[in-house]
Amino acid sequence: MIQLQFPLIFIFSFFIFSCEKEKNVISSPYIIFESPLVESFLIGEDINISIFINHDEVIDNIKYYEIFDCNNDNFDSLVLQEWENIYENEWTFNKVIETTNLPENTLCSCTIQIEASDLNNVMSQTEIMLNVSS
Numbered sequence: 001m002i003q004l005q006f007p008l009i010f011i012f013s014f015f016i017f018s019c020e021k022e023k024n025v026i027s028s029p030y031i032i033f034e035s036p037l038v039e040s041f042l043i044g045e046d047i048n049i050s051i052f053i054n055h056d057e058v059i060d061n062i063k064y065y066e067i068f069d070c071n072n073d074n075f076d077s078l079v080l081q082e083w084e085n086i087y088e089n090e091w092t093f094n095k096v097i098e099t100t101n102l103p104e105n106t107l108c109s110c111t112i113q114i115e116a117s118d119l120n121n122v123m124s125q126t127e128i129m130l131n132v133s134s
Helices: 002-018
Strands: 030-035 040-042 046-070 077-083 088-098 108-118 123-133
Touching: 030 108, 030 123, 046 123, 088 108
Parallel strands: 040 123
Antiparallel strands: 030 046, 046 077, 046 088, 046 108, 108 123
């Protein structure tokens, strides 16, 4: 009888451990800057922004920040755009930033930051830095 218990205990233990529940893997929204592909622009050039976000679950909210910090304070700016209750697995955004209004000898750094969250408040955030000069 003792010989029979050991194999049964072994088989039972193996079954319990092999049937252990999968650990919950938390995924977050995936953010891709499709463009721009370069970091430096000349005054007068358009900056084409293209952002793609996807997620295994649905995307709930997105925030877009565009911060211009220039050596001429008259051209500093902050743009904030928000989208709520998207409820899609994929989202795209395209925008053109025109730099023709900047005067010669102006240097600007532009930070573009994007945040995306799902219904469980799992958030992803990424940013790029661009330079604009004459």
